[in-house]
Amino acid sequence: MSAPDFRNHDLLAYLQSHRLAVVSTLGPLGEPQAALVGVGCTDSFEIIFDTLATTRKHRNLQLDDRIAAVLSGPGERTVQLEGVAKPVSPAAPEDAEYREMYYRTWPEGRDRLSWSGLVYWRIVPSWARYSDFEHEPCIREFRWPLGE
Numbered sequence: 001m002s003a004p005d006f007r008n009h010d011l012l013a014y015l016q017s018h019r020l021a022v023v024s025t026l027g028p029l030g031e032p033q034a035a036l037v038g039v040g041c042t043d044s045f046e047i048i049f050d051t052l053a054t055t056r057k058h059r060n061l062q063l064d065d066r067i068a069a070v071l072s073g074p075g076e077r078t079v080q081l082e083g084v085a086k087p088v089s090p091a092a093p094e095d096a097e098y099r100e101m102y103y104r105t106w107p108e109g110r111d112r113l114s115w116s117g118l119v120y121w122r123i124v125p126s127w128a129r130y131s132d133f134e135h136e137p138c139i140r141e142f143r144w145p146l147g148e
Contacts, residue, residue: 006140011130014072014079015041019105023049023123024068025060025085033060036057038104038109039071045144046103046122047081050109053117061085067123076133080127084146088120098122 018041024034033056037049047069051058054108061067067085072078089095099120103109112118126146132138 006130006132006138011047011079011128011140011142012041012043014130015045015047016105017051018071018073021047021049021071021085022071023057024070025057026064026066027056027060028063033047033057038106039069040105042098042101042122045125045128045142046101047125048098050112050118050120052103052115053119058119058121061087061121067102069123076131078131079122079128080131081123083123083125083127083129083144085121085123088122089143090118090120095120 019038020036021039022034022036027033032143035055035057037051037057040048042048050060055126065084065086067083069081071081090099102120124146125144127144128142130138130140130142
């Protein structure tokens with residue numbers, strides 16, 4: 001598939017087919033910190049993940065909401081995604097749609113609601129790059145205005 005043939009619906013299908021991503025946040029001194037997380041994806045390309053309030057990524061995002069993620073495979077296909085992170089309430093009705101999108105990928109995520117300090121985040125993307133170097137290079141960039 002050539003780059004012009006890879007469209008928004010292809011990107012969404014790729015994102016929604018993945019259960020894991022590496023997310024990168026900025027530490028208190030501006031240093032990059034990365035972690036593997038379980039993810040779900042909304043129909044608007046937002047990535048949802050849960051973590052504990054004691055983790056570096058959670059503390060980092062409270063201070064600086066910039067975030068990047070990489071989803072990989074199969075083969076030499078990847079998506080790099082950048083944006084801002086927004087907190088998602090573990091219980092508020094107005095955030096139920098985000099939690100449900102996450103549970104669609106991770107049904108066992110509901111079992112973690114009893115964990116002390118469980119928090120959710122969503123990545124609102126501003127930029128993504130799909131790359132496929134399996135057969136011949138295919139690179140496609142996507143951009144979204146933040147706040148929409």
